Amino acid sequence: MSWMVATFGSSGRNDAPGRQVAAMDIGSTKVVAAVAELEGQNRLRVVATGTAPCNGVRKGSVVDIEETAQAILAAIRSCEQMIDSKILSVVMGITGDHISGTRSTGLIPITPPGRQIQPGDVERVINHSRTMPVESDRQLLHAVPISFKVNGQAGVHDPVGMNGERLEVVSFLVTGNKSQILNLERCAERAQLRIDDIVLQIIATAEAVSTPTDRQASCAVIDIGGYSTDVGVFREGGIVSMGLVPIGAAFITSDLAYLIKTPAEEAEELKKRYGCAIASTVGEKETVPVKRIGEDKPRAMLRRVFCEIIEARAQEILELSRKVIEKSVPVEELSAGVILTGGGAKLPGMDALAARVFGGVPIRVAGPMPLAGLGDVISDLEHSSIVGLLHHARRLASKRVQKPEQRGFLGKLKDLFGDAGEEEIS
Ligand SMILES: Nc1ncnc2c1ncn2[C@@H]1O[C@H](COP(=O)(O)OP(=O)(O)OP(=O)(O)O)[C@@H](O)[C@H]1O
Ligand SMILES: [Mg+2]
Structure with missing residues (x-):
């Protein structure tokens, strides 16, 4: 896979290669594209965004190439109109x-x-850790160093400058199914886009919603999307495990639609307007106007009962996320706690429900740290991934601008660690 900066067409204002970056989040409910200008070392100014609804992805896998490609094209065209230039790669x-x-x-x-x-x-030594045999149907995406040993001495963060005879590393290797990766590439191809890099989404999302201090101390990031929930565990600055829960907030909508016999669009609207993840906090007499299928007029339903349906599914999402985390780390050891993000985390009461599911672990709901320019357009909880991807694109861009020998050791490690020790970006 090539490692290049997003490049732009030669017409219009964006013909200075390397000064702009583009990223794309292909979610299970929507595709979001964004273009940002690089300002100085660490800052990004968002100059274009585009969103298109998409139903072509389930549990992270492309199930409909044509629909996904069309959504990508729509989101990209919207960005191109805003910057008056063609986007060639993302x-x-x-x-x-x-x-x-x-x-x-x-x-x-x-x-x-x-x-x-x-x-x-x-x-x-990192390259040596990458040489682990990968099955023929899988492709290596990342090798993230977790910790080093010098002469058998464990827990070394930065071995450069130490004297030794033997250097060891423990890395986290991320692999994906080749044909699934190929499907993504096909979608991009149909939308006439090159892919600069493919990034594990939870690494990008975590970068947008957590601080280097959180990731150093150990935290879990739970991205509650439409049809799936991504979970990542971070420690000593890097990712230590990840997993996918095959349900998300769209399941809450379909439960409501099924149980109260209302169309899915109506259930979605009602969920956003009256939903709450802890039913007992809702007033006993409060009601929700529900328009059932085949009926013209809405009927009042007790909001508490409505929220009990929501709570059951929301709790399941969080419990399954906890199981994913506990495969690698007991939740009590997450000293920087659990960070909830993604559209599903917008449900009021989600933090309180998570506090119940995760015991005494600190919980916070967080969106991306805001970017300049049109950054407010992508500042919502559901935009954490696209903002994180823009940061990754920024790092690739600065890597390209600086010659490798000028970047030094820390710069090289940052490419792999994902800014483990970098200052927060505002
Ligand atoms: N205010 C809200 N209250 C409750 N749920 C909401 C709210 N706003 C959005 N959602 C839910 O968030 C979900 C979409 O989240 P998001 O945009 O993060 O998903 P996605 O990125 O498309 O999917 P995925 O990450 O699973 O691929 C939808 O199911 C939607 O109902
Ligand atoms: Mg998402």
Whole structure:
């Protein structure tokens, strides 16, 4: 896979390659595209956004290439109109039940023994950890270093400058199913787009909603989308595990539609207007006007009963997310807590319900840290992924601008760690 900056057509205002980046989030309910200008080292100014509804993706896998390609095209065209220039390539997020993460180790001797470890040694040992055999139907997406050992001494964050004979690394390797990745590439191709890079979406989302301090201390990010929920666990600055819960907020809507016998669009509207994740907090006498299928006039339904339907599914989403987290880390060890994001986290009471499901672990609902320019258009909880992807695109862009030898060790590690030690961006 190529590693390039998003590039733009030569007409219009955007013919200065490397100064703008484009990203795309292909969700199970919508496609979002965004273009941002690079300002200085770390800042992004959003200059265009585009959103199109999309039903072509389920549990992170493309189930309808044509529909997805059309949605991509619509979102991209909308951006192109705003910047009066053609977008040729994007950074794309990937998720799905076909993605898996495993730990891998790498080991290299330092020669002559005892000399100082150089950035090149770190790169070599990370590359060695990548050489784990991957099945023929899978593709390696990322190798994120978690920790190093020098001469058998564990817990080293930055081995450069240390003296040693032997350097080891534990990396987190992310792989995906080749044909699923190919399907994404096909969708992009049909929309006449090149893919600069494919990024594990939860890594990008986490970058938008958590701070480097959260990720260093250990936290979990739960992105509650439409038809699935992405979960990532972060420790010592990097991802340590991830998983996908195959249900999301759209299931709440379909439960409501089924149980109160109302069309899905009506159920969605009612959910957004009257929904609450903890039914007992709703007034006993409050009602919801429900228009049932085949009826013209709405009938009053007790809001508490309405919210009990919601609560049951919301609780299931959170309990399954907890199970995913606990495969790698007991939740009590998440000292920076659990961060809820994604459109599903907009449901009032979701934080209180999560507090119940996760015991005494700190819970917060967070959207992306706002960006300049049109950043307010993509500042909602459902925009965490696209903002995180823009940050990833920014890093790729600065990597391209600076020659590798000028970037130094920290810069190289940031490409892999995802800004583990970088300042927060405002
Ligand atoms: N105010 C709200 N209250 C409750 N739910 C909401 C609200 N706003 C949006 N949602 C729900 O959020 C879901 C969409 O979230 P989001 O946009 O994050 O999903 P997506 O990125 O398209 O999907 P995925 O991440 O699963 O691929 C929908 O099911 C929608 O009903
Ligand atoms: Mg999403």
